[in-house]
Amino acid sequence: xxxxxxxxxxxxxxxxxxxxxxxxxxxxxxxxxxxxxxxxxxxxxxxxxxxxxxxxxxxxxxxxxxxxxxxxxxxxxxxxxxxxxxxxxxxxxxxxxxxxxxxxxxxxxxxxxxxxxxxxxxxxxxxxxxxxxxxxxxxxxxxxxxxxxxxxxxxxxxxxxxxxxxxxxxxxxxxxxxxxxxxxxxxxxxxxxxxxxxxxxxxxxxx
Numbered sequence: 001x002x003x004x005x006x007x008x009x010x011x012x013x014x015x016x017x018x019x020x021x022x023x024x025x026x027x028x029x030x031x032x033x034x035x036x037x038x039x040x041x042x043x044x045x046x047x048x049x050x051x052x053x054x055x056x057x058x059x060x061x062x063x064x065x066x067x068x069x070x071x072x073x074x075x076x077x078x079x080x081x082x083x084x085x086x087x088x089x090x091x092x093x094x095x096x097x098x099x100x101x102x103x104x105x106x107x108x109x110x111x112x113x114x115x116x117x118x119x120x121x122x123x124x125x126x127x128x129x130x131x132x133x134x135x136x137x138x139x140x141x142x143x144x145x146x147x148x149x150x151x152x153x154x155x156x157x158x159x160x161x162x163x164x165x166x167x168x169x170x171x172x173x174x175x176x177x178x179x180x181x182x183x184x185x186x187x188x189x190x191x192x193x194x195x196x197x198x199x200x201x202x203x204x205x206x207x
Contacts, residue, residue, distance in 0.1 A: 025051055025052060025053075026048060026051060026052075026053050027051065027094075028048065028091065028092075028093070028094065028095070028096060031048045031053070031096060045058075047089070047096060047097055047098045048094075048095055048096040048097075049095050049097060049138055049139075049142060050094055050095055050138065050141075050142060051094045051095070056098070057130050057131040057134075058130075060129070060130075061207070062129065062156055062207040063100075063127050063129055063156065065207040066127045066154055066156060066205055066206060066207050067086060067087070067100045067101060067127050068086075069204065069205040069206075069207070070100075070101050070125060070127070070154065070200070070205040071084055071086045071101050073200045073201075073204055073205055074101060074103060074123075074190065074200065076198070077190045077197060077198030077199070077200060078103055078190065078192065078197065078198070079192075079197055081105065081106065082103055082104065082105055082106075082122070082192060083103075083104055083106070083107070083108055084101065084102070084103055084104075085101070085102045085103075085104055085116075086100060086101050086102075087099070087100060087101075088102070088115070089115040090102060090115060090116050090117070090118065090121055090124065090146075090148075091114065091115040091116070091117055092117070092118055092142060092145065092146045093145075093146075095142045096115065097124075097139060097142055097143075099124040099125055099126055099139075100125050100126050100127045100154075101123075101124075101125035101127075101152075102116070102121055102123065102124045102125065103121065103122045103123040103190075103192065104116045104120055104121055104122075105120045105121070105122065106120065117146075118143075118146030118147055118148050119147075121146075121148050122148075122149055122150065122191070122192045122193070123148075123149070123150045123151075123152060123190070123191075123192075124143050124148050124150075124151050124152070125151075125152040125153075125154060126139055126151075126152075126153055126154070127154040127156065128153055128154060128155055128156065128157075129156040129157055132155065132157065135153055136153065139151075140153075140164060140175075140176065141173065141174050141175070143164075143167070144164075144167040144168065144174035144175050144176050145167075145174035146167075147167045148167065149165060149167065149191070150163060150164065150165050150191060151163070151164040151165075151176060152164075152188065154205065154206075156206070156207070159183075159184050159202075159206055160181050160182060160183050160184070160202065161181070161182045161188050161202050161205075162179060162180070162181050162182075163179070163180050163181075163182065163188060164176035164178065164179050165177075165178045165179075165180075165191075166178045182202050183202060184202050184203045184206060185202070185203065186201075186202055187199040187200060187201045187202065188200045188202065
């Protein structure tokens with residue numbers, strides 16, 4: 001297995017959201033091989049983003065509580081045929097992000113031999129405070145490229161949930177065409193396969 005150590009150049013052309021420190025350049029297959037061989041452990045604070053092995057941000061108590069509250073609220077909203085995951089990988093072509101929360105199609109046992117792919121996922125959620133820059137750029141770009149229907153960004157600093165929908169992955173810079181903000185007094189629709197199956201009150205998931 002060949003791995004290249006590289007330093008991201010600090011130039012205006014660098015993609016937003018990629019950290020400036022030393023990180024490893026890997027394919028998804030190389031990343032999986034490192035996990036199988038015990039080079040990367042399950043609890044190591046890293047994830048693969050656009051081919052870069054990136055150190056994950058630490059999680060403070062507000063982040064942890066918001067993640068747990070949202071997971072519990074979504075579990076109450078999603079119907080049979082879907083389940084809610086938290087901090088587990090979603091495997092894309094060049095990335096394996098670990099969203100704070102995700103809503104996945106089917107039964108957990110379906111993914112015994114591989115992580116969910118974008119086609120299996122209806123909603124991904126990132127809880128953002130110190131990671132806001134990366135979540136608004138790099139993570140959003142990865143989820144849009146995978147055509148995951150909805151990306152929720154729980155913005156703890158502004159006490160709101162930003163919902164991105166209608167991914168457009170055909171452009172050079174993948175993006176979501178629609179963005180809507182939900183304040184503390186509002187509720188976010190939970191949409192699966194184009195149908196609203198419930199709503200989540202923003203204030204119920206903010207610490």
